[in-house]
Amino acid sequence: MTEILEPAVPADAPPPKKRRRWGRMVLYILATLGVLAIALVVAIAVKASKEPPLVKIDEAASIDESMTRNYGKYSAEKKGWVYVDESNEPFLVRVVQQARIEAVGASDELYFVTSGSSLGASGRNFFGVFQIRSDGKGGDGLVEISDPHRYGSAVPVTPERVRFEALSESGWAWVVKVQSGVDPKQERVEVSNVMLAPHGDNIALLASFKASADAEAGDCLQANIDHASWIKQVAHYESLPEDAPSEEVAAGEALSEHEPLRCEHARWTYGTAAVVGAQPGPLTVTAKGTQYAAPLEARTWKIMFDNKAFVYNVPPELTVE
Incomplete structure (x- = not known):
C-alpha cells in the first residue's frame, strides 16, 4: 500500500500567523458601554422616584x-x-x-x-x-x-x-x-x-x-401766606407755659389739627431694576409736578435694598408724611 506523505515544510519557513482579536475587543467595549448606559438610566429613575413631585396649583x-x-x-x-x-x-x-x-x-x-x-x-x-x-x-x-x-x-x-x-x-x-x-x-x-x-x-x-x-387751595400764593401765618400761631401755642389757661391750650390743639391747604399736584414715579440675580436690585424714583405754587425740584433717587434687613432704604424726603 502506498503511504501518504505530508508535504515537507522548509526549515526556513516563518511561523504561522495568530488570528487577530480586534473584533472581539470591539464587542467587549460595546457591551461595557451598554451596561453603563443601562446603569445610568436606572440611577436617574431611582433618583427621580426619591425626589418630591412638583406641585401644580388649581x-x-x-x-x-x-x-x-x-x-x-x-x-x-x-x-x-x-x-x-x-x-x-x-x-x-x-x-x-x-x-x-x-x-x-x-x-x-x-x-x-x-x-x-x-x-x-x-x-x-x-x-x-x-x-x-x-x-x-x-x-x-x-x-x-x-x-x-x-x-x-x-x-x-x-x-x-x-x-x-x-x-x-x-x-x-x-x-x-x-x-x-x-x-x-x-x-x-x-x-x-x-x-x-x-x-x-x-x-x-x-x-x-x-x-x-x-x-x-384756590389762590395758591395767598394759600402760602395763610400757611406761614398758621405756622407762627402754632409755634406761639407750643411755647405756652405749663400753667397756661386751659382755653388757650385747647385753642392751640384745635389750631394744630387744622393745617391750611397749599396748592399741590406732585407725582413720584418709580421703576424696578432688571432682574439679574438672586438679590433684589435698586428702585429708582423720579419727582415731577408742582408743589406750593412752584415747580417741584426735578430729582431722581436710587433706593438700594438691604438684604440683611430685607428692606429698601427709603430716604426721609420720600417717606410718607
Whole structure:
C-alpha cells in the first residue's frame, strides 16, 4: 500500500500567523458601554422616584378655599365674600389681582391681592396679600403665607392700584397704592406705594414711599401766606407755659389739627431694576409736578435694598408724611 506523505515544510519557513482579536475587543467595549448606559438610566429613575413631585396649583380652588377660611362665605348676590371684622363691621371682599408662577423644575406659586370695602357707614377699607406654595414636605400639600387685613386706605384698592413686580430671579413683590384723603378741595390727598413680599413664613414690608400728593387751595400764593401765618400761631401755642389757661391750650390743639391747604399736584414715579440675580436690585424714583405754587425740584433717587434687613432704604424726603 502506498503511504501518504505530508508535504515537507522548509526549515526556513516563518511561523504561522495568530488570528487577530480586534473584533472581539470591539464587542467587549460595546457591551461595557451598554451596561453603563443601562446603569445610568436606572440611577436617574431611582433618583427621580426619591425626589418630591412638583406641585401644580388649581387657582380657582385654592383661592376659594383661602378666601372662605379668612373672610367667610361667598355671596352670589353681592359677588364677593362677606367678612365681619372684630368691631362687627361688615365688608365685601373681592380678589383684585392674581398670578400663578410656573417655573421649570419647580412647584407652582400662587399670588393674589384682596380688597375689602365697608358695607357700613364708616367708609373704612382694607386689603390683603396672599402667597400659596408647596409645603415642601414631599407631597401635594400647600401652605399659605398671608397678611389678610391691612387697614388705612381712604378708598378701596382696585386692580389698577396694584402692581406685581419681579425683584429677583425667585422673588416677587406687590406694590399697592394706598390713599389718605378723598377730596383735594377739602383736604390733602396723598397716595403712597406700599411694597410687600413673602419672606420666610411672613409677609415683609419692603418699602413705603410717596406716589402722589394733591390739594386745591384756590389762590395758591395767598394759600402760602395763610400757611406761614398758621405756622407762627402754632409755634406761639407750643411755647405756652405749663400753667397756661386751659382755653388757650385747647385753642392751640384745635389750631394744630387744622393745617391750611397749599396748592399741590406732585407725582413720584418709580421703576424696578432688571432682574439679574438672586438679590433684589435698586428702585429708582423720579419727582415731577408742582408743589406750593412752584415747580417741584426735578430729582431722581436710587433706593438700594438691604438684604440683611430685607428692606429698601427709603430716604426721609420720600417717606410718607
